[in-house]
Amino acid sequence: MAYPYRHEKETPMLSRGFGDPRTRTLEGWKELGGYTALEKALSGSREDVIEEVKASGLRGRGGAGFPTGVKWSFMPKEKKGPHYLCCNADESEPGTFKDRELLRWTPHQVIEGCLIAAYAMQAEHVYIYCRGEFFEATQILARAVEEAYEAGLIGTNILGTGADIELTVVAGAGAYICGEETALMNSLEGRRGLPRVKPPFPAAVGAFGRPTTINNVETLASVPHIINRGGAWYRGFGTEKSPGTKLFCVSGHVRRPGNYELPLGFPMMELINDVCGGLLPGRTLKAVIPGGSSVPIMSAEDCQTCTLDYEGVVECGSMLGCASVIVMDDTTNIVKQVRRMVDFYAHESCGQCTPCREGTQWLSRILVRIENGKGTEEDLDTLLELGDQMTGTTICVLSDSAAAPVASSIEKFRDDYLALIRRGERVGAA
Ligand SMILES: Cc1cc2nc3c(=O)[nH]c(=O)nc-3n(C[C@H](O)[C@H](O)[C@H](O)COP(=O)(O)O)c2cc1C
Structure with missing residues (x-):
């Protein structure tokens, strides 16, 4: 088969230290060429670093896929006070488990990426904001930060270049929002984690009222490789519009779930059947959620020609999000699964915006009713109308995220809903 992606057969970059405890140490990371990218970046200009990242076409791995180099260039060129970088390690999207692995196995990869990014944006302080439950990962990261401080890689006059960058690891309290x-910046400042209205955007007014950039862990972990080997080399992986490799978190009904680093543009069915060993014997594919629970659900038919890049998944009716591929076979009760996701969003809603606070609870109540065989066909119309009113009407997109699986599952799996409504039948058990 001719693949729609380019793939040099090289060892993975981001995950090459996974499973090897030596890469947790400064010495082990240096054996793999660690911190040479930082040295290279610091010996050139800030603009060069941004241009290289722009040339690589790297897109943010936190979900939205915004071009990283472009985002960095939004930070003020003239520094009139502190600038900050926040590394987003809050990773709580159901189905997503990649950032914690990057932190657990390759903390120095993340630190190095943070330092390069901070240098490029003149950020004098980096905050790595870790999800509260990541106790082990946070401890491993904190040890690596200590080691890097002792080696003169963080702090004042880094590697004798005159660059001053501090780095602090912050543990959140375990809130998806x-x-x-x-919300991350509010939490960092010691306030309640409530999203702020934009504009102003963080590059103008961010943490502590100062210009700030927020990047995902995987985004920042990709940066040392781009600086070391060049943007053009990075473009040797992936597709024209979605360059590079990506960690795919595969969960659900496959034989070998896990994290897999693959070039963007990799065919979804090949990921499921070849990389993950396929479904259990006798089972057939029913549905896939390709990007974490907040993106539209896909039917088995949608998946057949789908390639896993930002554009490919949109063409097939969903979004790549953070590339958390949740696979569901024919034993799945779609209504139950959607209800569980909606319950998650209802629990995690910060309650600031009425459509989200009330809407997520309302969606959940209707879905429970249908699941218990007590729903009506009008309930489906109400779910869709509610979802409509919850989309694009709130400060952040948590509300949209709750509505997406509901609307898409009614569109793609209406018969499952109708079976429960008309005959009180359960469709699938899982
Ligand atoms: C409710 C909600 C939760 C989010 N959770 C995360 C998260 O855990 N990690 C993350 O990197 N981005 C998360 N994001 C996206 C961030 O707001 C932000 O876009 C991202 O960190 C930017 O990084 P990137 O440009 O490197 O992708 C979330 C967004 C929303 C609306």
């Missing part, structure tokens, strides 16, 4: 960049 604190992964949203403006």
Whole structure:
């Protein structure tokens, strides 16, 4: 088969230290060429670093896929006070488990990426905001930060270049909403994790009222490789519009779930059947959620020609999000799964915006009713109308995220809903 992506057969970059405890140490990371990218970046200009990242076409791995180099260039060129960088390690999207692995196995990869990014944006302080439950990962990261400080890689006059960058690891309290960049900044400042209205955007008014950039862990971990080997080399992986490799978190009904680093543009069915060993014997594919629970659900038919890049997944009716591929076979009760996701969003809603606070609870109540065989066909119309009113009407997109699986599952799996409504039948058990 001719693949729609380019793939040099090289060892993975981001995950090459996974499973090897030596890469947790400064010495082990240096054996793999660690911190040479930082040295290279610091010996050139800030603009050069931004241009290289722009040339690589790297897109943010936190979900939206915004071009990283372009985002960095939004920071003020003239520094009139502190600038900050926040590394978003809040990772709480159901189905997503990549950032914690980057932190657990390759903390120095993340630190190095943070330092390069901070240098490029003149950020004098980096905050790595970790999800509260990531106790082990946070401890490993904190040890690596200590080691890097002792080696003169963080702090004042880094590697004798005159660059001063401090780095602090911050543990959140375990709230999904604190992964949203403006809620993260509020939490960092010691306030409740409530999203802020934009504009002003963080590059103008961010943490502590100062210009700030927020990047995902995987985005920042990709940066040392781009600086070391060049943007053009990075473009040797992936597709024209979605360059590079990406960690795919595969969960659900496959034989070998896990994190897999693959070039963007990799065919979804090949990921499921070849990389993950396929479904259990006798099972057939029913549905896939390709990007974490907040993106539209896909039917088995949608998946057949889908390639896993930002554009490919949109063409097939969903979004790549953070590339968390949740696979569901024919034993799945779609209504139950959607209800569980909606319950998650209802629990995690910060309650600031009425459509989200009330809407997520309302969606959940209707879905429970249908699941218990007590729903009506009008309930489906109400779910869709509610979802409509919850989309694009709130400060952040948590509300949209709750509505997406509901609307798409009614569109793609209406018969499952109708079976429960008309005959009180359960469709699938899982
Ligand atoms: C409710 C909500 C939760 C989010 N959670 C995360 C998260 O845990 N990690 C993350 O990197 N981005 C998360 N995001 C996206 C961030 O707001 C932000 O776009 C991202 O960190 C930017 O990084 P990137 O440009 O490197 O992708 C979340 C967004 C929303 C609306």
